[in-house]
Amino acid sequence: MTNTLSSLGDPTACVGMLVGGEPITRSSGGTHEHLYPATGRPNATVALAGADEIDRAVDAAWQAQREWMSLAVDRRRDLLIDLADAVHDNLDGLARLNVHDYAVPISFAGTAVLLERFLRHFAGYVDKPHGASTPVSGSFDVNLIEREPYGVVGVITPWNGSLVVTASGVVPALAAGNAVVLKPSELAPLAALRFGELCIEVGLPPGLVNVVPAGPDGGDALVRHPGIRKVHFTGGDATARKVLAAAAENLTPVVTELGGKSANIVFDDADLDAAVTLSAHQGPLMQSGQSCACASRILVHESVYDAFVERFVAVIESTKVGDPLDPAVVFGPVVSQAAAGRIVAVVDDALRDGAGELLTGGKRMGGQLAQGYYIEPTVFGAVDNGSTLAQTETFGPVVSVIRFGDEADAVRLANDTPYGLNAFVQTRDLGRAHRVARRLEAGAVWVNQFSDIAPQGPYGGYKQSGFGRTGGLEGLHEFMQIKNIRIGMR
Secondary structure, three states: OOOHHHHOOOOOOEEOEEEOOEEEOOOOOOEEEEEEOOOOEEEEEEEOOOHHHHHHHHHHHHHHHHHHHHOOHHHHHHHHHHHHHHHHHOHHHHHHHHHHHHOOOHHHOOHHHHHHHHHHHHHOOOOOOOOEEEOOOOOOOEEEEEEEEOOEEEEEOOOOOHHHHHHHHHHHHHHOOOEEEEEOEOOOOHHHHHHHHHHHHOOOOOOOEEEOOEOHHHHHHHHHOOOOOEEEEEOOHHHHHHHHHHHHHHOOOEEEEOOOOOEEEEOOOOOHHHHHHHHHHHHHHHHHHOOOOOOOEEEEEOOOHHHHHHHHHHHHHOOOEOOOOOOOOOEOOOOOHHHHHHHHHHHHHHHHHOOOEEEEOOOEOOHHHOOOOOEOOEEEEOOOOOOHHHHOOOOOOEEEEEEEOOHHHHHHHHHOOOEEOEEEEEOOOHHHHHHHHHHOOOOEEEEOOOOOOOOOOOEOOEEOOEEOOEOHHHHHHOOEEEEEEEEOOO
């Protein structure tokens, strides 16, 4: 099988999907010319799944799932550990594919490490008991509560985190006993395809993990397919509504992890230098702000507001920008020409509406970066929390700095959004950390800490940031259905 990495830079070579363990380069869904966002030049031609390939992938997944569940639990556990070893041996290659997928700087491209951690963690659950036995009132009957796999799960990954969602979605699904049809975005299919190749190389049943890059039509066919028993979707809320409507046709359950407009609260007792560094990287710098975990609303106590803004802007303006493959580069381009145009329009609209004061950034970058999709990291100060700028997810390197007066004011502003995925708190007061964290309407609260997703912790949103969880025992149980068995003992 051809290594995905070897096809890069040759736009005439077609990167195929993986169905039943076999590459497919001719498909009913046509092809997509993948452009490298740092240069705007073609990277590869990607075969896209249509309804025919989705049918084949689901059929192959059901065959593989039966084979998977026929294996002894020790063997399934060991195969997932073997897969973790293979990911470890390919960390550099997977990181480079992440860069080529959407031009995230290689200094931030180490999400394959997270994939390895999820594999090692959930491999340990394969041979652990998942059920229970409870007494039944008035009899000696045996009452068993079993957890069983759904069978075949559809996992839809976003372009900005295919390996992260592979870790949090595909891995626990496999550990729970399911097969997976994995649909990466056509904008970023390369790392996911390499993961699919590694699954074959280590000896997982062919078809246990099918990788089918696709656009909206292929995604719709996957969600509507009657052979898909559960869907795990990560992406934007507009697409989520379409996924939920399509899944309703077969009453297919869906887990969603959606967007955010996360608040990062900087109290007056915070370590200001540490808060500035975290705010810069968790805000406009990490993945150029193209992250559901982006802390795009920075709430700063009025007594330290001016000092924070001065240091924050200085850090932003001194950031190393350039070739994402350069380990010294921190900030790269956004994913596409369309995204660049949309983000500049957000800045222009904010200026027109008087949403806040533009402190730095706001334009496309020129010179040697002009051919890529580079937007200056952008900071608005004195932003109105009720403005479109503060309420709508930009998904780009644009953040708002907002003043607050006291703790109650900070919590009110932080919760005043339709989203609730993450929240961040910067304080050295332990009592305040506990108190505020419990009042924030968010699925994850990070105190003096970056958003460091771990396989041991459940991750997911409140409100319009989605429902269901990935990670932790809760994330494993998302991919299991409950059966009650009662045996009469008369």
